[in-house]
Amino acid sequence: MFKKLINKSFRKKESGLQIKEILAVVFLLGITITLMDYVSNRVNYDGTIARNQAGQGDRAETLDLYIDGEKKSIDVEVSEIRLSPEEIEKNFEKAKREIDETYLGHNKDSNAVTHDLDIRDSYVDKMVDATWFFDDYHCLSPEGKIEMEKVPEEGQVITANVRLNYEGEEQIYVFSFVVRPFDQDTIEGKFYSASNLVKETDESTRDKNILQLPDQMADTKLLWKKKMDYRGLQLIIIALLAVVGVFLGQKQDEKKEHENLIQKRISDYPMIVSDLSILMGAGMSFRRAIERMSLKSGRSGGGYELINRTHKRIKDGVGELAAIEMMGKESECKEYRKLANILCQNLRQGSKTLIDSLEQEEILAFDMKKRQAIQAGEKASTKLLLPMGGMLFVIMIIIVVPAILQMKG
Numbered sequence: 001m002f003k004k005l006i007n008k009s010f011r012k013k014e015s016g017l018q019i020k021e022i023l024a025v026v027f028l029l030g031i032t033i034t035l036m037d038y039v040s041n042r043v044n045y046d047g048t049i050a051r052n053q054a055g056q057g058d059r060a061e062t063l064d065l066y067i068d069g070e071k072k073s074i075d076v077e078v079s080e081i082r083l084s085p086e087e088i089e090k091n092f093e094k095a096k097r098e099i100d101e102t103y104l105g106h107n108k109d110s111n112a113v114t115h116d117l118d119i120r121d122s123y124v125d126k127m128v129d130a131t132w133f134f135d136d137y138h139c140l141s142p143e144g145k146i147e148m149e150k151v152p153e154e155g156q157v158i159t160a161n162v163r164l165n166y167e168g169e170e171q172i173y174v175f176s177f178v179v180r181p182f183d184q185d186t187i188e189g190k191f192y193s194a195s196n197l198v199k200e201t202d203e204s205t206r207d208k209n210i211l212q213l214p215d216q217m218a219d220t221k222l223l224w225k226k227k228m229d230y231r232g233l234q235l236i237i238i239a240l241l242a243v244v245g246v247f248l249g250q251k252q253d254e255k256k257e258h259e260n261l262i263q264k265r266i267s268d269y270p271m272i273v274s275d276l277s278i279l280m281g282a283g284m285s286f287r288r289a290i291e292r293m294s295l296k297s298g299r300s301g302g303g304y305e306l307i308n309r310t311h312k313r314i315k316d317g318v319g320e321l322a323a324i325e326m327m328g329k330e331s332e333c334k335e336y337r338k339l340a341n342i343l344c345q346n347l348r349q350g351s352k353t354l355i356d357s358l359e360q361e362e363i364l365a366f367d368m369k370k371r372q373a374i375q376a377g378e379k380a381s382t383k384l385l386l387p388m389g390g391m392l393f394v395i396m397i398i399i400v401v402p403a404i405l406q407m408k409g
Contacts, residue, residue, distance in 0.1 A: 022388055022389075022391075022392050025392070026392060026395050026396070026399075029396065029399065029400075030399055033399060033400065049061050049076065049078050051078055051079065051080055051081045052078075052080040052081070053080065053081055054080055054081050054082070054083050054087075054127060056080055057080055058077060058078060058079050058080055059077075059078050059080075060075060060076070060077055060078070061075075061076045061078060062074070062075050062076070063076055082167065083127075083166070088166055088169050091124045091127055091128055091166060092128065092164055092166070092169075092171045094123070094124050094128075095123035095124050095128040095130065095164050095173075096164075096173050098123045098124065099123065099130070099162060099173060099175075100175075102118050102120065103117050103118055103119065103144075103160075104117070104118070104177075105117055105118035110175075110176075110177040110178065111177070111178045111180075112178065112180050113146070113177050113178060113179045113180065114146070114148075114179075114180060114181070114182055114188070115146070116144055116145045116146055117140075117144030117145075117146075118144070119132050119143060119144040123164075127166060128164050128165070128166050129164070129165045129166070130162050130163070130164055130165075131162070131163040131165070132144070132160060132161075132162055133160070133161040133162075133163070134158055134159070134160055134161075135158060135159040135161070136156065136158050136159075138150055138156070139151045139152075139156055139179055140156075140158055140179060146179055148181060148182065148192060149196070151179055151180065151181045152181075153181060155178045155179060155180040155181070156178065156179045156180075157176055157177075157178050158176065158177060158178070158179055159174065159175070159176045160174070160175055160176070160177070161173075161174050162174075190217070190220060193217060194214075194217055194220075194222060197214050197217055198213065198214065201213070201214055261302070262332060262333060264302035264303070265302050265303040265306065265331060265332075265333050265335075265336065266303075266333055266335060266372070267302065267303075267369070267372075268302040268303030268304055269303055269333070269335045269336065269339075269365050269368075270362065270365035270366045270368070270369050271303075272293075272303050272304065272307060272339075273339065273358060273361050273362045273365050274362050274365075274366075275289075275293050276289055276290075276293075276358055277355065277358035277359050277361075277362050279292055279293070280354065280355060280358065281355045281358075281359075286320060286324075286343065286347065287314055287320060290307050290310060290311045290314070291311055293307050293311075294307060294308045294311045303331075303336070306327050306330070306331055306336065307327075309327070309330075310323045310324065310326070310327045313326065320347060321344055321347060321348070324340045324343050324344050324347075325340055325344060327340055328340025328341070335365070335368075338361070339361065342354070342357050342358070342361060
């Protein structure tokens with residue numbers, strides 16, 4: 001009990017020191033940033049505000065204005081850097097190139113446009129605004145969507161006028177393209193024709209209770225199938241995932257239970273060696289010693305379960321050496337294998353040095369337990385570092401990010 005209290009107080013002391021250290025670091029960091037802000041914003045401020053680069057937009061800065069000893073907060077709007085006429089011309093040309101590269105969208109040829117156009121309202125990193133106009137909206141919407149049923153068989157030439165604007169400076173970019181119906185020899189054309197055929201069939205058979213889908217289109221055979229929702233397959237996948245999850249959970253629980261058992265055996269080891277040393281030092285044989293330990297302890301699990309099992313085997317007629325060896329093998333702990341070797345060696349050669357060996361092993365076992373207690377305390381302290389580190393990170397974000405943004409401004 002005394003050892004547990006010492007270990008507990010040791011862990012509390014370590015955790016308290018770490019919390020104080022983190023608070024001290026945060027406090028010093030806050031003081032440093034505050035001083036830097038004061039020097040930058042109050043002492044060394046030269047009355048200038050950096051402009052954003054072209055395309056980054058305007059920026060707003062709130063400053064304290066002092067007049068005749070009176071202070072007032074003023075919102076100052078700072079426009080972005082304006083481009084020179086040469087730079088504006090370059091951006092207009094760049095915008096035209098971007099239009100040529102993007103407006104076709106999924107189309108490959110401006111003389112055979114069959115898919116919707118890719119129309120954008122700005123180019124050159126949103127520095128140049130664009131407004132689109134078309135000379136014919138019969139088969140093309142203002143958004144660049146093609147109404148294929150309105151496209152004439154010979155195609156339709158459409159002229160686009162794109163008004164480019166940068167802060168009042170304007171240019172008009174004019175170009176043409178040809179909107180055509182789908183080629184019936186292509187797979188897209190066949191799908192489009194099949195869709196139109198269904199619409200025609202539906203309209204002509206509206207007086208019937210069912211719609212019979214066409215199975216032939218010219219020389220092309222049409223095969224219709226309903227789309228599957230795969231509910232059964234989804235259920236199977238969910239069930240398999242659940243089984244895998246349960247299996248992995250059971251394995252994890254078994255692993256954790258096994259680790260706890262090994263840890264319990266290691267924890268019991270010093271007391272088991274101490275009991276053997278005392279009882280056999282008082283003149284008891286190994287058989288009588290483990291019998292007394294089995295009757296007195298009444299414990300289950302851990303190292304005493306191994307003692308109870310060994311005692312039961314000896315009672316059932318298994319030889320002492322064989323029972324001790326079996327205890328060492330099934331313990332899965334090097335400590336118990338070492339104890340089994342000490343007992344077997346002394347039982348074979350005589351027990352003259354057995355008591356001395358057990359006493360030495362008892363000292364080593366309790367030293368090991370002390371080291372394990374210290375390691376457990378360090379491990380617990382390490383686990384506390386993660387949430388405390390998270391708190392420190394949040395505090396630093398709250399303090400540092402606004403300060404950095406202000407300094408950049």
